Amino acid sequence: MDTLLRTALGTVQGSALKPVTVLPAIVRRRLAGAPIQIDGNVLDPDLQLLLRIERLLPSTMKSSVPAARANLLAMSHLVAGHPRELQRVTELTVRGADGQLGARLYVPRSAGRGLLVFFHGGGWVLGDLESHDAYCRDLAEEAGIRILSVEYRLAPEAEAPVAAEDAIAAFSWAVEHAEDLGVDPALVGVGGDSAGGNLSAVVAQQCVLRGLPAPALQVLIYPAVDLVGRRPSRDLFGAGFFLTEDDINWYRDHYVPDPAARSDPMVSPIFGKDLSGLAPAIVATAGFDPLRDEGNEYASLLADAGVEVTHICEPGMVHGYANILAIGGETRAAQLRIAQHIRSVLNPG
Structure with missing residues (x-):
């Protein structure tokens, strides 16, 4: 599934999410994975997909304050x-x-x-x-x-x-x-x-x-x-x-x-x-x-x-x-x- 998501994501890094957001809703839900339910709440599937995308992007670990600031601006x-x-x-x-x-x-x-x-x-x-x-x-x-x-x-x-x-x-x-x-x-x-x-x-x-x-x-x-x-x-x-x-x-x-x-x-x-x-x-x-x-x-x-x-x-x-x-x-x-x-x-x- 991550391979499929990387293909859909294309060149999204550093630009915008359009390559993913233009996909049909049923495809986005499939890419997002099984629904996540915690404490009686169900995570919005588009946000769940965005979380998966975040995990595929370069690490945003806060190694330093300048790096963290740059990462937030990029995100x-x-x-x-x-x-x-x-x-x-x-x-x-x-x-x-x-x-x-x-x-x-x-x-x-x-x-x-x-x-x-x-x-x-x-x-x-x-x-x-x-x-x-x-x-x-x-x-x-x-x-x-x-x-x-x-x-x-x-x-x-x-x-x-x-x-x-x-x-x-x-x-x-x-x-x-x-x-x-x-x-x-x-x-x-x-x-x-x-x-x-x-x-x-x-x-x-x-x-x-x-x-x-x-x-x-x-x-x-x-x-x-x-x-x-x-x-x-x-x-x-x-x-x-x-x-x-x-x-x-x-x-x-x-x-x-x-x-x-x-x-x-x-x-x-x-x-x-x-x-x-x-x-x-x-x-x-x-x-x-x-x-x-x-x-x-x-x-x-x-x-x-x-x-x-x-x-x-x-x-x-x-x-x-x-x-x-x-x-x-x-x-x-x-x-x-x-x-x-x-x-x-x-x-x-």
């Missing part, structure tokens, strides 16, 4: 599909905690007055404006809002809580400059995927604690919210589903090398003492994600504190599904559900 291009054309994409700088940060403003063809300040995933160690360019383009167009993607400082060059302080400063800058960005300051939200979801949760908490303008919405896409504890999903999905147990520990050790600092709410927002009064939240979790249970728990804690929560649990998805724009199907439907919920809050009417 992001592989799964990005064809980036959306927008009305305008502008490079700019925003205020960080200690100097200026690179940023990119995405303006869709039909834009309302809302803005989402977006922080990319990558375990606080990897990722940049380029790795999440395709997703920011797609989200801007589908939600009908501007996206301001911010390149916060990464570990190990900048350990926690530098990224969190950068995120707080950048979000505050966006609110202050809302009119310059063409948006309503009352419709500025914060969001991100994985580590970016962590930073967005921290921003939502710290804006309240510090008396800063609060976001209109917090969008937490399969967020990492607890760098101390572990839950059953870590054991169920810690190998074979893109994000592994080894990955999680590698990221954590680079971002927060001091174990005593990992329970600080600036690092693990699940330990925030008072979650009441926080911005409305969209929390998206995936059924085959080792971070699933902590994301589900954080959504419940927010709701128990009286926060308005829209919890989108995608049973057949894996960690990282929001960025996998090339395969369509159920993955595409899951991406659109996030965008539609964001639109309902930040692009009303």
Whole structure:
């Protein structure tokens, strides 16, 4: 079967998944293999096929930080599909905690007055404006809002809580400059995927604690919210589903090398003492994600504190599904559900 898959894959390495995605659904399911069912959830067959493809590609072992960063960028291009054309994409700088940060403003063809300040995933160690360019383009167009993607400082060059302080400063800058960005300051939200979801949760908490303008919405896409504890999903999905147990520990050790600092709410927002009064939240979790249970728990804690929560649990998805724009199907439907919920809050009417 791997020989057949290699033939179908062709020259996909370093380009796009089109040689595989154009195959009939019945062929893709055959290439994916027998259905995978764990904890009552069935893995989406197209994602299962993508996992098989990943195993056929050159190893992405994290031998070094530079190599890992290059590998993430290469993988992001592989799964990005064809980036959306927008009305305008502008490079700019925003205020960080200690100097200026690179940023990119995405303006869709039909834009309302809302803005989402977006922080990319990558375990606080990897990722940049380029790795999440395709997703920011797609989200801007589908939600009908501007996206301001911010390149916060990464570990190990900048350990926690530098990224969190950068995120707080950048979000505050966006609110202050809302009119310059063409948006309503009352419709500025914060969001991100994985580590970016962590930073967005921290921003939502710290804006309240510090008396800063609060976001209109917090969008937490399969967020990492607890760098101390572990839950059953870590054991169920810690190998074979893109994000592994080894990955999680590698990221954590680079971002927060001091174990005593990992329970600080600036690092693990699940330990925030008072979650009441926080911005409305969209929390998206995936059924085959080792971070699933902590994301589900954080959504419940927010709701128990009286926060308005829209919890989108995608049973057949894996960690990282929001960025996998090339395969369509159920993955595409899951991406659109996030965008539609964001639109309902930040692009009303």
